[in-house]
Amino acid sequence: MDVEAGKDSLVNGFSSVIPGWFSEISSMWPGEAHSLKVEKILFQGKSDYQNIMVFQSSTYGKVLVLDGVIQLTERDECAYQEMITHLPLCSIPNPRKVLVIGGGDGGVLREVARHSSVEKIDICEIDNMVVDVSKQYFPDVAVGYEDPRVTLHIGDGVAFLKAVPEGTYDAVIVDSSDPIGPAQELFEKPFFELVAKSLRPGGVVCTQAESIWLHMDIIEDIVSNCRQTFKGSVNYAWTTVPTYPSGMIGFMLCSTEGPPVDFKHPVNPIDENECQKSVRPLKFYNSEIHAAAFCLPSFAKRKIGPKAN
Amino acid sequence: MDVEAGKDSLVNGFSSVIPGWFSEISSMWPGEAHSLKVEKILFQGKSDYQNIMVFQSSTYGKVLVLDGVIQLTERDECAYQEMITHLPLCSIPNPRKVLVIGGGDGGVLREVARHSSVEKIDICEIDNMVVDVSKQYFPDVAVGYEDPRVTLHIGDGVAFLKAVPEGTYDAVIVDSSDPIGPAQELFEKPFFELVAKSLRPGGVVCTQAESIWLHMDIIEDIVSNCRQTFKGSVNYAWTTVPTYPSGMIGFMLCSTEGPPVDFKHPVNPIDENECQKSVRPLKFYNSEIHAAAFCLPSFAKRKIGPKAN
Numbered sequence: 001m002d003v004e005a006g007k008d009s010l011v012n013g014f015s016s017v018i019p020g021w022f023s024e025i026s027s028m029w030p031g032e033a034h035s036l037k038v039e040k041i042l043f044q045g046k047s048d049y050q051n052i053m054v055f056q057s058s059t060y061g062k063v064l065v066l067d068g069v070i071q072l073t074e075r076d077e078c079a080y081q082e083m084i085t086h087l088p089l090c091s092i093p094n095p096r097k098v099l100v101i102g103g104g105d106g107g108v109l110r111e112v113a114r115h116s117s118v119e120k121i122d123i124c125e126i127d128n129m130v131v132d133v134s135k136q137y138f139p140d141v142a143v144g145y146e147d148p149r150v151t152l153h154i155g156d157g158v159a160f161l162k163a164v165p166e167g168t169y170d171a172v173i174v175d176s177s178d179p180i181g182p183a184q185e186l187f188e189k190p191f192f193e194l195v196a197k198s199l200r201p202g203g204v205v206c207t208q209a210e211s212i213w214l215h216m217d218i219i220e221d222i223v224s225n226c227r228q229t230f231k232g233s234v235n236y237a238w239t240t241v242p243t244y245p246s247g248m249i250g251f252m253l254c255s256t257e258g259p260p261v262d263f264k265h266p267v268n269p270i271d272e273n274e275c276q277k278s279v280r281p282l283k284f285y286n287s288e289i290h291a292a293a294f295c296l297p298s299f300a301k302r303k304i305g306p307k308a309n
Numbered sequence: 310m311d312v313e314a315g316k317d318s319l320v321n322g323f324s325s326v327i328p329g330w331f332s333e334i335s336s337m338w339p340g341e342a343h344s345l346k347v348e349k350i351l352f353q354g355k356s357d358y359q360n361i362m363v364f365q366s367s368t369y370g371k372v373l374v375l376d377g378v379i380q381l382t383e384r385d386e387c388a389y390q391e392m393i394t395h396l397p398l399c400s401i402p403n404p405r406k407v408l409v410i411g412g413g414d415g416g417v418l419r420e421v422a423r424h425s426s427v428e429k430i431d432i433c434e435i436d437n438m439v440v441d442v443s444k445q446y447f448p449d450v451a452v453g454y455e456d457p458r459v460t461l462h463i464g465d466g467v468a469f470l471k472a473v474p475e476g477t478y479d480a481v482i483v484d485s486s487d488p489i490g491p492a493q494e495l496f497e498k499p500f501f502e503l504v505a506k507s508l509r510p511g512g513v514v515c516t517q518a519e520s521i522w523l524h525m526d527i528i529e530d531i532v533s534n535c536r537q538t539f540k541g542s543v544n545y546a547w548t549t550v551p552t553y554p555s556g557m558i559g560f561m562l563c564s565t566e567g568p569p570v571d572f573k574h575p576v577n578p579i580d581e582n583e584c585q586k587s588v589r590p591l592k593f594y595n596s597e598i599h600a601a602a603f604c605l606p607s608f609a610k611r612k613i614g615p616k617a618n
Contacts, residue, residue, distance in 0.1 A: 031367035035332070060341070246551035247549060248549050285607065295600070299593065
């Protein structure tokens, strides 16, 4: 099968350039592809928004794929879910009200629920099929939905935010896919302005923000939009995730005007002993890796570091 | 072409499971493969030790492959070369004598040469063809050989170390391939003992030490061997490298008994202004990323952190 055929099959969400393997080929990362050996395809479906696939891989556990792009594997999802959640929530004292946009698999909910100060967790996911598939195939991820503090809203994140009273949330976590497809709006300035409005003074947002190795141009735009929108802190952090392109993923962490937030020095460390006994121990996050996540290689620091622009 | 055929072609060092692409399939990372689109194969050869290939990729520049495994790409080699070199050399004051084992491409030499305190740089590379190929195809990497402080020794690293007078070097950098093939000995205890002997009291070694996502068992062995051998500090650090399996690579940093070395707090920061004008600016390394490199995810910290064992 040639590469063009691979691209065609990607359009249908089931790229399989190496027969018996899943290959992730995308115009988002031209000229490279990561492949996982497939033991068995467990689910294939098409929702109103995207193609959804679940397969059993031979060495990464079960894998969730949206529009041909790996969203999570059982083996390494801990890194992404724990970092996108605890980077913001450990940076402010006593977060009480949290909004998750996207994140339909439930993994971020599972992590938010570790924080005993949290009273209310809203989640707005556009695609109900992602929720259902996760509950069926990824019970250790979708377990987040079982927390009684969680309310699921199926719908568009932008529309949801427009209806949120000003200053409602302490933290907003935007767990989106890439800015091609249903998540495109979540990388644009009007969306960030709605997020800022929904946050209390000194509230925080953490958004998925791509890889410095692959998408510095997208990241520079996000940073620029965030610097215009959020009048508190604006920082970029990153973590290793083997099954994401380039092996890493970044996050934008911003705060609104109000009590200052120093993201690099977490004031609300999460203690494993405080976690509910029913929740598995943290696999990835700790206070040291929190601080380290904000240290950038020189090539990135020059473009988006505190002194850049 | 099926996967078995891919494995067969890997034996010859020229894996190409996706026609027109190079795919890295290995028993070292079963069930996954990273692929790069090939524009043109520039060199294929078989030395006394391994298969060597150079190709022009479509998005990562030229790529050096040994026995089917990517050693460097022009796009991301800065991360590996700068980190494996400056993590040890910035951790001790005024390094003067440095030994590089492996590293035939010359990239580590290029980085060592940034340190104006260094008077003598020995390199012991087993495979002369790697040196020649790098000089021909990777001039920006092999530029390290042009420094007058460099002496190239072609031969076996273990034999070389046996002949080194005790306490000769301030720092030893082991830039090896994986522990399958010609580099196998470089991961075993007798080798570490020879390295320790070659170092002055309070001297430092940095060795390539695999990925915590893939090879925790190998890393635990290395850490155990190093704790028995090096009576100063023993630390594991890591960096992001997109074209290495799992998107990251680790390093063991150890010091011999003597003046204490605190690897996490570099005492010899490298100032870009001090670098020779002919050398390109640092792309990746800085003092912040140095300190951050020692922060480990919880799953790794439990196994090899300071309190483990």
